[in-house]
Amino acid sequence: VDPQLWHACAGSQVQVPQVGSSVIYFPQGHAEHAASPPEFPLGFSSSTIACRVLSVKFLADRETDEVYARIALHPENSTPKPSSMFDPPSPPQSLNPTKIASFAKTLTQSDANNGGGFSVPRYCAETIFPRLDYSEDPPVQIVLAKDVHGNVWKFRHIYRGTPRRHLLTTGWSNFVNQKKLVAGDAIVFLRSGSGELCVGVRRSTKGMGGMDLATPWHQLSSV
């Protein structure tokens, strides 16, 4: 997976350590997520393990497009630091000195509703999408966007309505269905260095803390 698109999908909160840097590995957190908790040999039972990053792979789930990283670690024989000591994360990778244009939008009901299109925020259309020919009436174009797997998706991009707004129509509902997107999920558009348009997905955390997206807040009775 292209690291730029990967980071755009993961969000700015997510930082990945550089290869060769030192990190502290928390086996407890790993074990809690593993299906079959690993048994650590004696000497590994300390709550933290100082490690060096051997390799980092940027990956995406084949089914859900969710991005994740596989990080190979090797323990260092230095004495483990006390766990109460805070270890600042390695400085984020500044591989991309050129700022990459990207834009994320959380899908509204209307975006996710079947039979609807996608309302493109003006900023996204003007800075990420290929430039429209505004001399047409209405201005229309076909935009192609690559997802994390390299698959290309085709959308009809039109600028219409009163007042004028940018919309994705034909091709959008197919994308929503194939990716199984629902209101609350986010979509990421990104223009790579080579000028190529990419599209990613960031799924909402399950249940959104019980938030009911089907009912507008102003229709909720105060309890």
Next chain:
Amino acid sequence: VDPQLWHACAGSQVQVPQVGSSVIYFPQGHAEHAASPPEFPLGFSSSTIACRVLSVKFLADRETDEVYARIALHPENSTPKPSSMFDPPSPPQSLNPTKIASFAKTLTQSDANNGGGFSVPRYCAETIFPRLDYSEDPPVQIVLAKDVHGNVWKFRHIYRGTPRRHLLTTGWSNFVNQKKLVAGDAIVFLRSGSGELCVGVRRSTKGMGGMDLATPWHQLSSV
């Protein structure tokens, strides 16, 4: 899976040995089908192994509904018979002294075509399905049928047209889509001892030996 429905889906060609009976196990055939060929310990390298049947489980694939059996064997310490000697299969299970009414039909193009219904052979409608009230005009009823997983499917059964014929309409195309049936696959209806209607699926062998089901034979040019 209900053994009656299992046998109806498997077809009359398929016989399963009884628990406790003696069979000859052909490791070669097993190994050829296994993803990772098992390595037999020394002493098991003979081409046939006399075994006793410990248990038989009637199962169905969760995805395709295809039926199969898991048979547990234990080798007997009698000397293996020479492989050239033919071993007649154990007599088929006669657990069901009461003859079970069942009917299988290979799906035609019209049956499998989207937007179509299912043409029910008269014999099937009259002996397997619940009796229609022929005083209605046209006679209609809702029939419920359980598949191998115990899921219930709902069909509208109507007797109409000139000349009159039995059809499944509403509910049929949903069934075809969910089960991913195509022309050439077969469907099995069965009335269990308790009077319950069951439905099973028998998929056509892949490609049907290259038979082109899309072209009627009378449209084929002789070569």
Next chain:
DNA sequence: TTGTCGGCCGATCGCCGACAA
């Protein structure tokens, strides 16, 4: 600026009898 709605039009679904194999 953009989220939601109702209108509307075309495509598809699916039920039907006619007809013939």
Next chain:
DNA sequence: TTGTCGGCGATCGGCCGACAA
């Protein structure tokens, strides 16, 4: 008896501007 076809009515998908938040 039953497989295939064309028809046609109902439903649905999906594009649109109006309107308001």
